[in-house]
Amino acid sequence: MPLTRLTYYSTRKIPPQEGFRTIKSILDASIRNNARDGITGYMIFDDRIFAQILEGETAVVSRTYDRIGADPRHGDLVLLERRPQATRAFPNWAMGATLFLDEMKDVMSKRGMTTLDPSKLGPAGVLGLAQALHAREQARKPAQRMPTAR
């Protein structure tokens, strides 16, 4: 079955005081739907931006991206890349994410980044950052991992 990896970023439209609760509910829906649909990936965010990698069967990735694009909790989506892919980068994650901003800042600063700027990072940079965050998450003891792993 043809596999696609899609990478985009968007502007958050969530009131700051609702941040954590809303993101948790986005992740809960993502994990539920993506596990059903054979989608895997990783989501990165800060207080202004979302960046997300979706991988899965080509038509299903398109459908999922269309649905996500209509979500009023973000806007101004910019598609960085949509390409055929032989293997998945996040095979065990229906939708991984790092919910700890301190940890993300730490991983970013080790990579010489002060702010999350997907337009500068490009698709390879977003993937590299997501993989570094993912590796941190995998290194955590299972009981301490985010409930985003399948």
Ligand SMILES: Cc1cc2nc3c(=O)[nH]c(=O)nc-3n(C[C@H](O)[C@H](O)[C@H](O)COP(=O)(O)O)c2cc1C
């Ligand atoms: C930044 C962002 C990322 C999202 N990622 C996903 C995703 O990977 N999968 C998904 O099904 N929904 C995702 N959503 C949520 C969808 O827009 C939509 O609310 C959800 O799929 C509806 O699911 P439901 O009908 O089961 O409630 C995302 C939303 C936002 C704002």
